[in-house]
Amino acid sequence: MKSKLAAAVTSVRVSHWRVLPKSNKIDTPGLIVFGFVSKQGKYKLTDDQELTVSGLLHLAGGTISKNKVPKIAIIRKTPQGNKRILVNTKAILVEKRGEYDLFLRPDDVVIVE
Numbered sequence: 001m002k003s004k005l006a007a008a009v010t011s012v013r014v015s016h017w018r019v020l021p022k023s024n025k026i027d028t029p030g031l032i033v034f035g036f037v038s039k040q041g042k043y044k045l046t047d048d049q050e051l052t053v054s055g056l057l058h059l060a061g062g063t064i065s066k067n068k069v070p071k072i073a074i075i076r077k078t079p080q081g082n083k084r085i086l087v088n089t090k091a092i093l094v095e096k097r098g099e100y101d102l103f104l105r106p107d108d109v110v111i112v113e
Contacts, residue, residue, distance in 0.1 A: 029044070029045050029047075029106030029107065030042045030043055030044040030045055030106060030107075031043055031045065031051075031056070031104050031105070031106065031107065031108040031109065031110060032108075032109045032110070033056055033060050033109075033110040033111075033112065034109075034110075034111060034112070035070075035110075035111050035112035035113055036063050036064045036065040036070060036112045036113060037057065037060040037061060037062065037063055037064065037112050038060060038061025038062055038063075038064055039059075039060045039061045040060070043056065043059055043060075045104075045106050050103055051103070051104050052101040052102060052103055052104065053072060053074075053087055053089075053092060053101055053102050053104065053110070054092055054093070054101050056104060056110060057093075057112075060112075063112055065112065065113065068094075069089050069090050069093060069094060070089055070112050070113060071086075071089065071112075071113040072086075072087040072089050072110065072111065072112050072113070073085065073086055073087065073110075073111045073113075074087060074102065074104070074108050074109070074110055074111075075108065075109040075110075075111065076105060076107075076108050076109075077107055085102070087100075087102060088100045
């Protein structure tokens with residue numbers, strides 16, 4: 001059995017994500033960004049603050065992805081359950097098309113790959 005396992009080809013994907021500890025206290029609304037950004041963590045939003053994907057990337061110190069154009073997904077809570085939104089990062093970061101720069105909502109989770 002050991003020789004069969006040694007001969008098998010396996011691959012492991014390692015990511016730079018970290019799990020944030022849960023807290024029992026009530027937090028102010030915010031969003032979480034993790035993955036290939038310089039400053040992972042929770043970013044608090046005020047009631048009148050509007051933040052876009054590119055604005056969040058700027059706050060988080062930019063991407064550290066080896067890809068020129070990172071893949072970005074937003075996980076958003078809805079009454080029907082969590083929704084995964086794929087962001088057109090090429091349109092936002094390369095082509096500078098503001099109409100594709102999505103506004104973020106409190107409790108969004110942004111994953112940068």
